[in-house]
Amino acid sequence: MFLQDEATIYDDEVLETRLRNLFATQQFNTLSAVIEDNYSVLLSADSSSQAPRSRETAKELLTAKSLLENHSELNPSLAARIIGDPNCTLDRTVFAREYLKALHRDHMSLLYHEVEAIEGQHADRKVPDSSLLLASLFEDSSIATELRIWDPIRESVKSYLRTLSEQPDDKYVGRSEDFPLTSPERPSHDPILVGIELFDLFASQALRQDIDSHIFLHFLAEIVEEICSNFELDSTADPTAEFPNAYGYLLKHAIAVYRSLITLPTQHNRDFRMSISKIGTDSESDILKNAAWGFVRSQKAILLTNSVPDQFKSDVVNDLIRAYIELAQTDDRMGQAYYATLHKHILYGTGSSQTPSNEHLEFLRELDTQISRLNQANFSLGSQANYYRRLSADIQSVLNNHP
DSSP states (O other), X not given: OOSSTTOOOSOHHHHHHXXXXXXXXXXXXXXXHHHHHTHHHHTBTTOOOXXXXXXXXXXXXXXXXXXXXXXXXXXXXXXXXXXXOTTBSSOHHHHHHHHHHHHHHOTTSHHHHHHHTOBSSTTOXXXXXXXXXXXXXXXXXXXXXXTTTHHHHHHHHHHHHHHHHTSSSOTTTSOOTTOTTSOTTSOOOOHHHHHHHHHHHHHHHHHHTTOSSOTTTTHHHHHHHHHHHHOOOOTTOOTTSSSSSHHHHHHHHHHHHHHHHHTGGGOSSOOSXXXXXXXXXXXXXXXXXXXXXXXXHHHHHHHTOTTSOHHHHHHHHHHHHHHHHHHHTOOOHHHHHHHHHHHHHHHHOXXXXXXXXXXXXXXXXXXXXXXXXXXXXXXXXXXXXXXXXXXXXXXXXXXXXXX
């Protein structure tokens, strides 16, 4: 067995006993190494294994609650192999969900190390060559789509944010010098930032690989909403600062992800999927259309949060207006479809109705106020002025029609 690859296991009972003993003594890393050594016998649907007891035991132990809670101790190469193997006998969706959530809880895990090494800028992120876990998920993004990777990312980050909201002292409310979100010299092991980066990477890879799915990119906006529910300023905060607290940095990071995505149609040398089929706010399997929804939804969450200072809201609205004008100025037919869709999302929210909800009307009132406070000279020249005035006039028209 030590010298031959995939050796035949003659004593099924002995192997089963050893697996259970390793589990009972919580030697999870050793357990996963033994399972990986015998992967084809224990976990492959293609196997003609004569080891039915150890095979069932391996599946049972890998999905046991006590091991699921300690998945960060699994051999990473075993986890990557399970994730990438469509013939694995485990429920890979459940396995990937629990594995990623366990890695997310451990701030020193492989997940954080690999996210820090992601290459490229917003909307053009790439899996580094040294990656093991991220490569198993995103080098073929159809695997991440099949395993619904957006679920554990969203669930884990939102759970972390809710835990913070229950604590008497939320470190994100302040912006102490030792909080390493923005320091290039000290990579951040921040769980919220990791979640945002994973959505950015997933979108970038899926676009590059022509994935026919919107990958639930609007779930990033749910994270933004959860951040806004925690947002406060402490007594030392400067409400006029670019980042009045650590939450402010995270919010602007998420906004930058969305802005970079929805302005992709303005690029001349495009090598990514644009599959929008109709203008409007109804859902399609299109990443950029879904990004437009998430972008507006994130803007709404920020503008309707009373504790967010006006200067911060103004900065965010400026991002919206500039992205809107940039997209409007493209002469590409598909680009114009995205521009018109973004326009409708701003005016009406989501869904096919042309009647905005009461919450969306509240958002439009706040947006109208913030637009009026912008330095309008920045948008007063050429075609920019026309698009700026059109958006402002259409917002006021909707508000006048729904007093």
